[in-house]
Amino acid sequence: MSDLTLVIGNKAYSSWSLRPWLVLKRAGVPFTEVVIPLYRPGSKERILEQSPTGKVPALKHGERTVWDSLAICEYLAETFPDAALWPADAHARAVARSVSAEMHSGFVGLRTAMPMDLKGVYPDLGRTPQCAADIARLTALWADARARFGAEGPFLFGRFSIADAMFAPVVTRLRTYAVELDPVSQAYSDAVLALPAMQEWYAAARDEEWVITQDALRR
Structure with a gap:
């Protein structure tokens, strides 16, 4: 099982969730996804269990938690340099x-x-x-x-x-x-x-x- 877990919202509506999910897919690294539907009773509480901001997405990597889409993408670029997630030039x-x-x-x-x-x-x-x-x-x-x-x-x-x-x-x-x-x-x-x-x-x-x-x- 992967030690990477990405916590995301509904795929139909969560634009910020799509960004790091797509980067993980393109990097070709295995990860587990956890979907928490938005705007439902208890959604905020469930997200707060995973993310300090109470917002998705959040990336769990072992004992580390990274939140915010761009921060997660930067973390993935540093963690998986062979994936070449930024231009080389x-x-x-x-x-x-x-x-x-x-x-x-x-x-x-x-x-x-x-x-x-x-x-x-x-x-x-x-x-x-x-x-x-x-x-x-x-x-x-x-x-x-x-x-x-x-x-x-x-x-x-x-x-x-x-x-x-x-x-x-x-x-x-x-x-x-x-x-x-x-x-x-x-x-x-x-x-x-x-x-x-x-x-x-x-x-x-x-x-x-x-x-x-x-x-x-x-x-």
């Missing part, structure tokens, strides 16, 4: 870390107006000015990374990296809310969605019995 790596941090702390308009929801399609929701501005920034960021660093593959920095994991939930949002994209952004989104790990996550999300309404997600 120093310049590309610096930019990859920068865009990952920007995703981590920004795009509030997009995240608020278009919460992650893998159980439905809502082409008429989420069209706020703040969301539109975030999508414009997002697609410009993707185009810049692809143009400067993407020659060796279909992802932002060519090969899959933590930066792609950070943006993977956004890719699902653009699909859920039927956002029309430029050719570069569409090709990148298609590459992310085609990952076997993403297909596995989607399949599990569809099979989940728990349903959270759009009204609840937007609170």
Whole structure:
């Protein structure tokens, strides 16, 4: 049995959970997952037993606990260097870390107006000015990374990296809310969605019995 355990929320809705889960899958390291459904009686208490913040995700590695998606991804990059989870080139790596941090702390308009929801399609929701501005920034960021660093593959920095994991939930949002994209952004989104790990996550999300309404997600 693996000594790595990732505590996550519902796969249909927990965008922050998807990020380190995807990194673990791409790193090819075995791990146990524990799913705690969100917004249910006792959810907060159950999560607090696993994470000091009362939020998911949290990574258990032996006696260590690491929380916050980006911190978990950085920990995995350090723990499994052979997985090459950041670009090898120093310049590309610096930019990859920068865009990952920007995703981590920004795009509030997009995240608020278009919460992650893998159980439905809502082409008429989420069209706020703040969301539109975030999508414009997002697609410009993707185009810049692809143009400067993407020659060796279909992802932002060519090969899959933590930066792609950070943006993977956004890719699902653009699909859920039927956002029309430029050719570069569409090709990148298609590459992310085609990952076997993403297909596995989607399949599990569809099979989940728990349903959270759009009204609840937007609170």
